[in-house]
Amino acid sequence: MSKPTSGDFTKTAGWLDWYSGPSKPRFQLPAGAVDAHCHVFGPGAEFPYAPERKYTPCDASKAQLFALRDHLGFEKNVIVQATCHGADNRALVDALQSSKGKARGVATVKRSVSDAEIQAMHDAGVRGVRFNFVKRLVDFTPKDELMEIAARIKAWGWHVVIYFEAVDLPELWDFFTALPTTVVVDHMGRPDVALPVDGPQFALFQKFMREHSNVWSKVSCPERLSVTGPKALDGEQNAYQDVIPFAKAIVEEFPDRVLWGTDWPHPNLKDHMPDDGLLVDFIPHIAPTAELQRKLLVDNPNRLYWNS
Numbered sequence: 001m002s003k004p005t006s007g008d009f010t011k012t013a014g015w016l017d018w019y020s021g022p023s024k025p026r027f028q029l030p031a032g033a034v035d036a037h038c039h040v041f042g043p044g045a046e047f048p049y050a051p052e053r054k055y056t057p058c059d060a061s062k063a064q065l066f067a068l069r070d071h072l073g074f075e076k077n078v079i080v081q082a083t084c085h086g087a088d089n090r091a092l093v094d095a096l097q098s099s100k101g102k103a104r105g106v107a108t109v110k111r112s113v114s115d116a117e118i119q120a121m122h123d124a125g126v127r128g129v130r131f132n133f134v135k136r137l138v139d140f141t142p143k144d145e146l147m148e149i150a151a152r153i154k155a156w157g158w159h160v161v162i163y164f165e166a167v168d169l170p171e172l173w174d175f176f177t178a179l180p181t182t183v184v185v186d187h188m189g190r191p192d193v194a195l196p197v198d199g200p201q202f203a204l205f206q207k208f209m210r211e212h213s214n215v216w217s218k219v220s221c222p223e224r225l226s227v228t229g230p231k232a233l234d235g236e237q238n239a240y241q242d243v244i245p246f247a248k249a250i251v252e253e254f255p256d257r258v259l260w261g262t263d264w265p266h267p268n269l270k271d272h273m274p275d276d277g278l279l280v281d282f283i284p285h286i287a288p289t290a291e292l293q294r295k296l297l298v299d300n301p302n303r304l305y306w307n308s
């Protein structure tokens with residue numbers, strides 16, 4: 001793959017570019033596997049980053065994403081609107097339209113979005129909207145505006161993707177459990193993996209999924225959640241050990257409501273940039289059987305994103 005550039009924008013200080021020349025995974029992905037959480041950034045010269053963004057990334061184009069997909073052995077992608085593009089979904093829609101049906105998308109919209117705009121995004125392959133509650137990434141959007149959006153997009157059969165930190169789940173509980181659609185949680189609701197897996201913080205997340213059969217989870221981002229590593233670099237086959245008990249517990253209890261994604265190009269990582277081939281090698285540690293792997297990587301994402 002070609003190397004990242006910074007386009008017409010100056011990257012946020014300390015920005016880490018995605019890993020160029022990732023290894024070939026040793027884990028053989030099942031046929032039809034979907035990378036169900038990844039992003040495109042710009043390129044900024046063609047699709048400018050949003051004025052309200054909280055960070056300026058390196059460019060990460062659709063061509064670079066599709067090259068990674070093929071290199072790792074995925075068949076398809078679910079591309080999630082990154083916050084650096086705000087509610088301007090042009091880069092996302094362009095990538096979907098260029099994917100020959102091999103990508104679906106999750107957009108970010110405002111209350112002012114028209115039915116015609118929703119329909120056009122649907123035709124391009126958008127199947128969900130993302131509500132973000134991570135304060136370092138977005139400004140606050142009133143919950144009544146989000147609820148109104150959720151009620152509207154339900155008519156297209158779309159779902160809601162939510163991104164939040166585990167400490168905020170109690171406060172967000174009533175809103176999340178009132179959402180009228182399928183709800184997909186990004187990155188397991190960002191548990192603090194330094195806390196016990198059987199402690200109250202993760203128990204609340206498990207209760208959220210157990211009591212609400214419309215709630216799904218992405219068991220993604222060990223590189224973001226891990227405190228002790230080791231990092232997915234230099235051929236490491238046992239990366240991010242501290243995240244495994246959390247993700248495995250979710251995969252094993254809710255095998256039909258889990259998704260996995262690379263999170264390429266890994267926005268805002270400060271410590272290291274993982275080798276995406278080694279991230280794929282993390283999967284069998286959290287989904288140890290062929291059946292769990294097939295549900296996680298093939299059946300679940302296809303049911304949610306390619307059913308219409």
Ligand SMILES: O=C(O)c1cc(C(=O)O)oc(=O)c1
Nearest residue numbers: 081082083084137263267268
């Ligand atoms: O934790 C993050 O910084 C992050 C950011 C974004 C985004 O900016 O959209 O998406 C993610 O999945 C994760």
